[in-house]
Amino acid sequence: MKFLGLVLVIAGFLFFGSCANEPEQDEFQIGFSQAMTTDNWRKEMNRAMQVETSMHPGFYLEIKDAQNDVSRQIKQIEELISNEIDVLIVSPIQSVPITPVIEKAMNAGIPTIVIDRKIEGSNYTAYVGANNVEIGKNAANYIVSNSKPNQKLELIEITGLQTSSPAFERSQGFNEVISNQGNMDIVASIAGDWEKTSVGDNLKSILDSVGIIDYIFAHNDRMAMSAWEVARSKNLEDSIQIIGVDGLFGPSGGIQLVKEDVLAATVLYPTGGAEAIKLAVKLLEGDQIDKNNILSTVVIDKVNVEIMQNQFNKMNQQQNDIEQQQSIINEQVATYNSQSNLLKIMVGLSVLLLLLGFWAVYLVFKLRKRKRRLELNNEKIITQRNQIEKFAEQLKISNEVKINFFTALSHEFKTPLTLITSAIESISQNPYKQLKDFAYETNLISKNSGRLLRLINELLDFRKLESGSFRLKPLKTNLYEFISNIYEDFETEAVRKSIDLHLETDNKEIMIYMDRDMMDKVFFNMLSNAFKFTPKNGQINIKIEETGADKVGVLFKDSGIGIPKEDFQKIFDPFRQAGNNTKPSSGLGLYITRQFVELHKGNISVSSHQGAEFKIELLKGKSHLSEYEFSEDTSEIRKEESEKALKSTFIPEELSQSLNGNAETILIIEDNEDLSYLLKKRLLGDYRVELSDGTDAIEKAYEIIPDVIICDINLPEKSGFEICQELKRDLRTSHIPTLILTALGDEESRIKALKVGADSYITKPFNFEILKESLRAALFNREKLRYYYTNKIDQVKDNKFEDSEQTFLKDLNQIIEKNLKHANFNVEDLAQQMGISRVQLYRKVKAIIGISISDYINSQRLSKAKSLLQETNLNISEIAYEVGYASPGYFSTSFKNKYGTTPKKFRN
Ligand code: FRU
Numbered sequence: 053m054k055f056l057g058l059v060l061v062i063a064g065f066l067f068f069g070s071c072a073n074e075p076e077q078d079e080f081q082i083g084f085s086q087a088m089t090t091d092n093w094r095k096e097m098n099r100a101m102q103v104e105t106s107m108h109p110g111f112y113l114e115i116k117d118a119q120n121d122v123s124r125q126i127k128q129i130e131e132l133i134s135n136e137i138d139v140l141i142v143s144p145i146q147s148v149p150i151t152p153v154i155e156k157a158m159n160a161g162i163p164t165i166v167i168d169r170k171i172e173g174s175n176y177t178a179y180v181g182a183n184n185v186e187i188g189k190n191a192a193n194y195i196v197s198n199s200k201p202n203q204k205l206e207l208i209e210i211t212g213l214q215t216s217s218p219a220f221e222r223s224q225g226f227n228e229v230i231s232n233q234g235n236m237d238i239v240a241s242i243a244g245d246w247e248k249t250s251v252g253d254n255l256k257s258i259l260d261s262v263g264i265i266d267y268i269f270a271h272n273d274r275m276a277m278s279a280w281e282v283a284r285s286k287n288l289e290d291s292i293q294i295i296g297v298d299g300l301f302g303p304s305g306g307i308q309l310v311k312e313d314v315l316a317a318t319v320l321y322p323t324g325g326a327e328a329i330k331l332a333v334k335l336l337e338g339d340q341i342d343k344n345n346i347l348s349t350v351v352i353d354k355v356n357v358e359i360m361q362n363q364f365n366k367m368n369q370q371q372n373d374i375e376q377q378q379s380i381i382n383e384q385v386a387t388y389n390s391q392s393n394l395l396k397i398m399v400g401l402s403v404l405l406l407l408l409g410f411w412a413v414y415l416v417f418k419l420r421k422r423k424r425r426l427e428l429n430n431e432k433i434i435t436q437r438n439q440i441e442k443f444a445e446q447l448k449i450s451n452e453v454k455i456n457f458f459t460a461l462s463h464e465f466k467t468p469l470t471l472i473t474s475a476i477e478s479i480s481q482n483p484y485k486q487l488k489d490f491a492y493e494t495n496l497i498s499k500n501s502g503r504l505l506r507l508i509n510e511l512l513d514f515r516k517l518e519s520g521s522f523r524l525k526p527l528k529t530n531l532y533e534f535i536s537n538i539y540e541d542f543e544t545e546a547v548r549k550s551i552d553l554h555l556e557t558d559n560k561e562i563m564i565y566m567d568r569d570m571m572d573k574v575f576f577n578m579l580s581n582a583f584k585f586t587p588k589n590g591q592i593n594i595k596i597e598e599t600g601a602d603k604v605g606v607l608f609k610d611s612g613i614g615i616p617k618e619d620f621q622k623i624f625d626p627f628r629q630a631g632n633n634t635k636p637s638s639g640l641g642l643y644i645t646r647q648f649v650e651l652h653k654g655n656i657s658v659s660s661h662q663g664a665e666f667k668i669e670l671l672k673g674k675s676h677l678s679e680y681e682f683s684e685d686t687s688e689i690r691k692e693e694s695e696k697a698l699k700s701t702f703i704p705e706e707l708s709q710s711l712n713g714n715a716e717t718i719l720i721i722e723d724n725e726d727l728s729y730l731l732k733k734r735l736l737g738d739y740r741v742e743l744s745d746g747t748d749a750i751e752k753a754y755e756i757i758p759d760v761i762i763c764d765i766n767l768p769e770k771s772g773f774e775i776c777q778e779l780k781r782d783l784r785t786s787h788i789p790t791l792i793l794t795a796l797g798d799e800e801s802r803i804k805a806l807k808v809g810a811d812s813y814i815t816k817p818f819n820f821e822i823l824k825e826s827l828r829a830a831l832f833n834r835e836k837l838r839y840y841y842t843n844k845i846d847q848v849k850d851n852k853f854e855d856s857e858q859t860f861l862k863d864l865n866q867i868i869e870k871n872l873k874h875a876n877f878n879v880e881d882l883a884q885q886m887g888i889s890r891v892q893l894y895r896k897v898k899a900i901i902g903i904s905i906s907d908y909i910n911s912q913r914l915s916k917a918k919s920l921l922q923e924t925n926l927n928i929s930e931i932a933y934e935v936g937y938a939s940p941g942y943f944s945t946s947f948k949n950k951y952g953t954t955p956k957k958f959r960n
Contacts, residue, residue, distance in 0.1 A: 080111045080336045082329065083132035084141040087169070088120040090247075091274060092305065093298050093323060097143070097168075100325030103371065106378050108333050122149045129153045133160050139332040140164040146215040147171050163335050167328045170217035174343075178331055180324040182347040184218040187319045188225025190351050191269045191295050194317050196233060198293075204235050205266040208258060210242040210251055210279060212271040218321075219246075222271050222297065239265060244275050251278035256285070264291050273298040273306035273318055280314045297321050299352050301364035310357045317353035320360075457626075463766070463795035463816075464507055468500035470795075470817035471726050477820050478734060492733070496726055510640045513573070514626065517647045524651055524680040526565040531604060531670075532557050532596055534568070538575045539594060542583065550589045557596035562604055565674045565682070570648040577641045578608040578666055585612030585664065599669060606668045614660040623658065653677065707732055715740050716759035716831060721749040721775060722793070723767050731762070734820060739827075749775045753785050757895035760830050762823075763810075765794040765801065773808050780809030784892045786856040787900050789830035793818065838902040857900055864897070868912045875938040879905050913937070914950050921959045928955050 082105065089095055098115055105113040116132065118125030122145050130153060132140055140157045142164060144150035151172040157164045163177040170179065199205055209226060212219030223241075230236050240258045244250035251270070259265070259282065268283075270276035276296030283289045299306040299320035306318035324347050334341050352360050475493035479485075487494065516522050539555045546553035582592045595607040615623060626643040649656045653676040655669045674682065707729075717740040722728040725745070732741045744752045746767030753761065761779070765772035772792055779785040791812040792805045805813050811833075812826050837857070867885050871877040882905065883893040897905040913935040920931045932943035947955045 080138040080333075081135070082111060082113045082139045082141065082332050083135065083137035084113060084115045084328075085125055085129050085132065085143065086115055086117050087125065087143045087145040089117050090120065092300055092302065093272070093321075094143075096300065097323035097325040100323055101141075101329050103375060103378075104326040104329035106382075107374075108329075111329075111333060111336070113329070118145060120145055122146055125150060126153045129157065133157050133162060137162060138336055141167055141328050141332060142171075143167045144169045144171055144216075146213070147217050148215065151175075163332075165328050165331055165335075167324050168218065177335065178341055178343050178345060180328045180331060180345045180347065181218075182321050182324075182349045184221035184321075185225035185228075187218075187297055187321060187349055188222040188227070189229050190225075190319045190349065191222075191297070191317075192226045192229030194295060194319075194351050194353065195236070195267050195269075195293075196229065198316075199235075199266075202235050205233075205237070206262065206264075207236060207238045208240045208242065208255070208265055208268045208279075209238055210244045210255070210268065210270040210275050212244060212246040212275075214243055216246075219271055226269055244271065246272055246275065248274050248278040251275045252282055255279055255282040259283075259286060259288070264288060266293060267316075268292055268294045270294065270296050272296060272321075273300065273309060273315065276306075276315055276318070277304075277309060280309075295319070299350075299360075301361070301368065307352060307357060307361050307364065310352055310354065311361065313354075317351050320350045320352055322347045322349070461507070461511075465504060466795035466816040467724050467727060468503045471500045471724075471730060472497050473817045474727075474730050474734070474820055478730075492729075496730065500726070510644060513644050514640045517644065522570075522647075522651060524567045524570070524677060525683055526674065526677045526680055527568055527683050528563055529566050529568060529571075530560075531562045531564045531606070532560040534566075534571070535575055535594060535596060535606065538572065538579060541576075542579050545583060546592070549583070549586075551583070551586055552589075552591040553594075554592070555594045555596075559596075559598060562596065562598065562672075564604060564670055564672065565677055566652060566670070567648075570651065574645045574648050574668065575606070577645050578668070581641065581666075582608055582610040582612065582664070586610045587612065591663075602672045604670050604672060606670070607665065608668075609663060609665045611663040614662065615658060615664050617660065620658050620660075624656070707736060709736060709740055717742060717756060718827065719744060719749075719753055719756065719758040719761045721746055721761065721763040721767065721772065723764065735824075735827075738824075746770065746772075746775070750778055753779050753788070754782070754892070757784060757892055757899070758788060759834070759899065760827055761788055761790045762793050762827075763790055765792060765796055765805075773804055776805070776810050777808035780856070783856065783860055783886075784888050784896060786860070787834070787896060789834055791823075791826055791830060793823070834899065835902075838900055860896070861900070865912070868909055869916070872913055872916055872936050873934050875936045877909070877936060879909070882909065910946065911950065914947055917943070917947060917955065918951065918958070921955055928959075931955065 084098075084101060086094060086098060089098060101113060101115070105111050114132070114137070116128040118128055125142075125145055126149070129140065129142060129150075133156060140154075140162050142150065142154055144154075144166065147170055154164050154166070154171055155175050158175055158177070165178045165180060166176045167180045170181075195205065195207070207230065209223065211223050214220060227238070230238060239262050242251060242254040242258070244254075255268075255278075268276070268279045270279050273296035276294050279292075280289060280294050283292045283294070293316040294314070296306055296309065296315050296318040299318040301307050306315065306320075309315040310318055324345075327345060327347065331341050331345060350356075350360075475490075475496045478493050479487075479490050482489075513522075536555060539553070542553060545551075579592070579594075586592055590611040591609075592611075593607070593609045595605075595609070597605050597607070599605040623642050624646045626640055646656050649668055649670070653671055657667050657669075659665045659667075715738070718735060719742045720728050720731050720735075721744045722731065723745045728743045728745070732743060735741050742752060742756055742758060746764070747769050749763070749767075749770070761776075763772045763775055767775070770778075772794065776790050776792070779788065779790065786809075789811040790809065791814060792810045793814050793816065794801065795816045797815040802813050811830055814823055814826060864882070864886065867882060871881065879893065880890055883890040886893060888896070894905050897903070897908055901908060903911070917931050917935045920926055920934060924931075926934065928944070929940040932940040935943070937943035937946070944954050944956075947953075947958070951958065
């Protein structure tokens with residue numbers, strides 16, 4: 053905006069500057085107070101002044117006409133004074149009354165030039181005019197020179213206004229010469245006022261009284277003309293010689309009157325207009341001027357009038373030429389000025405345009421800069437927004453991770469609780485048995501209480517670590533002995549799982565300062581993790597080795613599933629575990645382990661190659677733990693009872709089935725060995741029980757086609773949802789009622805279970821009776837369905853229902869119907885055409901319609917025969933062949949067995 057203002061100021065300056073009429077020099081104002089302009093002499097004076105002024109650029113002339121009125125002249129001069137003109141020129145009407153106002157101008161510092169008539173005193177700058185005494189003398193001398201010596205001459209003098217200096221002076225000169233002549237007498241003097249009117253009557257009466265006279269001297273040509281008119285009126289014009297003053301050129305001017313013999317002569321009285329302007333210019337240009345500037349004069353008579361006229365003509369011609377030139381110059385100056393102005397305007401506009409151009413460019417740059425700034429700001433905001441979004445996302449993930457963690461942890465509590473409650477339930481239902489008969493149950497209670505305790509301890513440790521309130525109590529400890537102790541606790545477990553467990557070291561005497569509680573948890577956690585992920589017949593190696601002068605490393609290597617490289621860091625974060633880990637855990641174990649190791653200024657790292665390998669590095673000596681208080685207790689490495697309880701060595705007895713062949717089969721898919729063992733133990737009395745830890749669930753289901761399935765959700769490899777869905781989609785297993793038994797109690801999981809076709813949903817910890825009832829109900833429903841299928845087989849044909857059992861039966865019936873007349877069509881053929889095994893077909897059909905498949909084919913043959921008997925005229929034998937019986941006799945027997953009457957009777 054500042055720039056715009058500047059541009060406008062410059063533009064305005066250029067524009068107005070160029071339009072103004074710039075003075076090439078200072079301007080001067082000349083004020084002229086003219087006495088009157090009634091006569092040509094005065095008009096000539098004005099004209100001469102104007103012409104002369106026009107020759108001087110920068111000088112301006114203002115003429116004020118007083119119209120022969122003294123007071124008006126005074127007033128006009130005062131106006132000029134107050135206008136602060138540079139030079140004042142005055143032609144006074146009268147001398148005395150005008151003198152003070154001229155003094156006033158002089159006092160105001162305005163140089164004043166008096167022209168023609170004089171004022172009183174000498175308080176003015178300069179005077180211009182002819183010598184009027186001389187003029188009077190010239191007139192008198194003319195008379196003298198034209199008269200004969202001693203000739204008696206009578207004269208009349210007509211004066212101008214007597215209060216004006218020329219009248220007085222002309223009279224003075226005239227009388228001075230005449231009075232010296234002895235023969236000349238001025239017989240009368242008329243007091244005129246310079247105008248014609250002041251002459252006529254006076255002269256007439258004088259002539260009347262004196263008669264003929266010789267000469268009349270009038271003080272100007274106008275009054276001389278009037279005198280001539282009076283003389284002529286008396287026919288005396290040829291007798292009286294008249295002399296005037298002024299000698300103006302032009303019509304009715306003095307020269308013309310001489311030429312026309314009206315006047316004998318006229319004395320030239322120059323106006324002095326041009327001279328007065330010249331003086332004013334000189335004055336204003338700082339040049340010196342004379343105070344008295346007397347103009348020359350001459351008598352014009354018959355002798356020189358022609359020459360004078362010629363001269364005046366020439367002068368006039370020249371004057372006109374000059375004026376013409378002047379006007380041409382003026383025109384050219386005007387053209388020049390307007391063109392120069394135009395040029396200046398154009399230059400101004402060009403500069404303005406240029407400035408506006410610069411301004412536009414400047415604005416473009418400024419805008420670009422601003423735009424860039426805005427873009428940068430925008431980018432910054434977007435980055436910040438993205439960061440905020442990222443933070444929010446991270447926060448969300450972190451929250452989700454925590455929520456998932458606590459949900460998972462709650463579920464972790466549920467399994468041991470289920471086992472404990474189930475064991476207690478089992479004990480309480482058999483009040484008459486001895487407690488020793490419940491070794492398995494009590495062991496289960498103890499083991500799972502320990503597990504709960506461990507989970508709680510991990511949580512408490514986590515809390516303590518988070519609040520930074522853990523303090524080490526370092527004790528000097530033999531590392532090998534310490535780890536051996538823990539190792540021993542796992543030996544039985546190793547035997548049970550047929551795991552090759554090894555502990556080795558080069559140096560059994562390595563001593564380490566450690567907080568035994570913490571390191572016990574660390575090594576125990578390492579080993580239990582290794583056991584968790586190592587399959588049967590696997591290997592677990594522990595190696596203690598000195599890795600430097602002051603360092604000891606403890607290596608835990610297993611042959612389990614290993615850990616994906618991308619999870620190496622993640623597994624040490626709280627609430628997180630490796631992507632391939634489906635084992636139950638609090639998600640805190642490795643986090644706590646690392647924290648404990650780091651509190652010892654040690655280090656834990658992981659690598660994975662055919663199993664997982666954890667390396668814990670600890671420092672020897674105690675300087676690194678100087679901030680802690682050392683306990684000097686070097687007592688035996690002891691173990692806490694609660695920990696021991698965790699490492700129970702109880703091995704449950706093999707469970708044996710002792711049921712008849714009609715008992716229904718249950719497949720329990722559960723990875724918690726204790727729970728599946730307990731379930732098996734409790735259900736064995738009523739059902740044939742098969743177990744799967746989830747890894748072989750589908751295969752086992754296809755193999756045994758169980759009557760009912762109990763399935764957990766959180767399983768290794770495949771989830772319970774996936775297993776259920778797969779079984780429900782398969783023709784062979786779609787009919788099997790499936791109970792979901794899970795720790796997940798949320799609605800989402802329930803809905804998901806229903807969607808994949810689960811028949812029932814029971815949450816842990818569960819009441820065993822409820823589970824049993826649910827099993828019973830599921831089987832009963834299956835029975836009802838079977839009844840429905842058996843009795844409404846026709847509706848099945850109508851395809852009104854669209855579940856997989858309907859489809860199965862429909863396909864089955866179609867194949868049987870197509871092959872009904874083939875006597876050797878058997879179960880094997882049917883299974884093959886259905887795309888399943890003979891056993892699977894048998895079990896499936898038995899499950900959904902309650903009879904064996906061969907009985908079903910037979911019943912289909914007989915039912916077809918029944919309708920043929922009713923609807924056709926075929927004879928019995930023909931019908932027997934039509935429905936696949938090789939012998940009509942056997943057909944009749946079978947028919948009677950099923951319908952209680954022979955075909956023949958039935959038709960009748
Ligand atoms: C003009 C005039 C002249 C004369 C002069 C004297 O007004 O009357 O004729 O010479 O004034 O001031």
